[in-house]
Amino acid sequence: MTSIDYAARIPNNVDLAADRTLQRALEQWQPNFAGWWREMGPESSQGYDVYLRTATGIDTEDWTRFGYVKMPDYRWGIFLAPAVKERKIHFGDHLGEPAWQEVPGEHRANLRRIIVTQGDTEPASVEQQRHLGRTAPSLYDLRNLFQINVEEGRHLWAMVYLLHRYFGRDGREEAEALLERRSGDRDNPRILGAFNEPTPDWLAFFMFTHFTDRDGKFQLKALAESGFDPLSRTTRFMLTEEAHHMFVGEAGISRVLQRTCEAMNELRTDDPSRLREAGVIDLPTVQRYLNFHYSVTLDLFGADQSSNAATFYGSGLKGRFDEPKHADDHRLHGETCEVLEVEGSRLVARRVPMLNALNEVLRDEFIDDSVGGVERWNKRIAKTGVDLRLQLPHKAFNRRIGTLAGVKVSPSGEVVTQAQWNDGAPQWLPGEDDRAFVASLMARSIEPGRFASWIAPPATGIDGKPVDFDYVRFG
Numbered sequence: 001m002t003s004i005d006y007a008a009r010i011p012n013n014v015d016l017a018a019d020r021t022l023q024r025a026l027e028q029w030q031p032n033f034a035g036w037w038r039e040m041g042p043e044s045s046q047g048y049d050v051y052l053r054t055a056t057g058i059d060t061e062d063w064t065r066f067g068y069v070k071m072p073d074y075r076w077g078i079f080l081a082p083a084v085k086e087r088k089i090h091f092g093d094h095l096g097e098p099a100w101q102e103v104p105g106e107h108r109a110n111l112r113r114i115i116v117t118q119g120d121t122e123p124a125s126v127e128q129q130r131h132l133g134r135t136a137p138s139l140y141d142l143r144n145l146f147q148i149n150v151e152e153g154r155h156l157w158a159m160v161y162l163l164h165r166y167f168g169r170d171g172r173e174e175a176e177a178l179l180e181r182r183s184g185d186r187d188n189p190r191i192l193g194a195f196n197e198p199t200p201d202w203l204a205f206f207m208f209t210h211f212t213d214r215d216g217k218f219q220l221k222a223l224a225e226s227g228f229d230p231l232s233r234t235t236r237f238m239l240t241e242e243a244h245h246m247f248v249g250e251a252g253i254s255r256v257l258q259r260t261c262e263a264m265n266e267l268r269t270d271d272p273s274r275l276r277e278a279g280v281i282d283l284p285t286v287q288r289y290l291n292f293h294y295s296v297t298l299d300l301f302g303a304d305q306s307s308n309a310a311t312f313y314g315s316g317l318k319g320r321f322d323e324p325k326h327a328d329d330h331r332l333h334g335e336t337c338e339v340l341e342v343e344g345s346r347l348v349a350r351r352v353p354m355l356n357a358l359n360e361v362l363r364d365e366f367i368d369d370s371v372g373g374v375e376r377w378n379k380r381i382a383k384t385g386v387d388l389r390l391q392l393p394h395k396a397f398n399r400r401i402g403t404l405a406g407v408k409v410s411p412s413g414e415v416v417t418q419a420q421w422n423d424g425a426p427q428w429l430p431g432e433d434d435r436a437f438v439a440s441l442m443a444r445s446i447e448p449g450r451f452a453s454w455i456a457p458p459a460t461g462i463d464g465k466p467v468d469f470d471y472v473r474f475g
């Protein structure tokens, strides 16, 4: 096991003590981070003792320790996955050259932009989720929320380390700016759209962690291929934490479905208003939330045709998902792939140079992965005997970025007029009424082992503890 120096003010496995200037710069940023956490981290949670896992090493079998921690005392630090000996750049125009240990001058601006864009999403999600503790459906869920929040905080540390260590003064300025932007702020918002949307309730939270944290997984996987070795190593370690976030989302929705289907069976009805009266979330509402979070997350992959994507790949900065598994020359000059375009009132596939369409390639991999998630949810529904099913909407539905932003498309993929869109939207996307209903269910349920009416308990607890364990102590 590569151990982490926990005696240091900033726990790390990068031998921070050997670089005094860097250490001092990060130690100056540290209180600003703590101030941001106090202001924008989980609301009124400073004194809680939370049963959290903390990284103690970086090897997968043995990197966590569970115990009660007050969140402001969580040991955020800098952890990189082990270096791969003599690692080579394995895609793009530098293929075969040794991976970079320092930032190559000609790629500096692009690399910084990639790191800042990734880094900005980490504090953003903490800000989006800061009020959710008030309405947690159980202690178990409250703990999971807090676990995700502290780990997103650590992901911010990961990106800030790269900025401080490799980008000098402008890196330090970017690190400050990461603490200054605010999710949803009119004047100084977070960089990407989905990270400025509110996460007002727990159904939105579970959809967010299922879909939007999954976007995080795909972006991190693409960056883990990077020819800039420190970025590859830091994102590889971040991925070990991301799996839990997606678990929380997938299992959370699964438990909502379980509870709703049980009520449908008990009451022998699929009438949304009767189910709502019974205190569960009707499946059409779950579907509308799914449509919203999925489509907003698809936009995070960027424009379908993008010269930046081509540059990032060609220069070896950002690869594809599981780059080595692709059976091609990993340079992609002359390769093509299909993107969707609008022709009159139809969507048609058109072949374009693959290098320019790498955002679309990554988006399509995400879609495949999301199909699997929905199938698992539908299995859960099927097991209860209920015959409704959830579906992913068409990828052109409700898009704001790229070619498809210019057209209105129904969830089933038909191009529709503005008037048809206006008619359909209340069935397709959560409306004020849906949000108000879901909000009306949100109430804090914090007695150990108790769960809100709209969600089933999980099958097992965290870290082998029972479901009714006191995961959070309020002190």
Ligand SMILES: [Fe+2]
Binding pocket: 122, 151, 152, 155, 216
């Ligand atoms: Fe993250």
Ligand SMILES: [Fe+2]
Binding pocket: 152, 213, 216, 242, 245
């Ligand atoms: Fe995450």
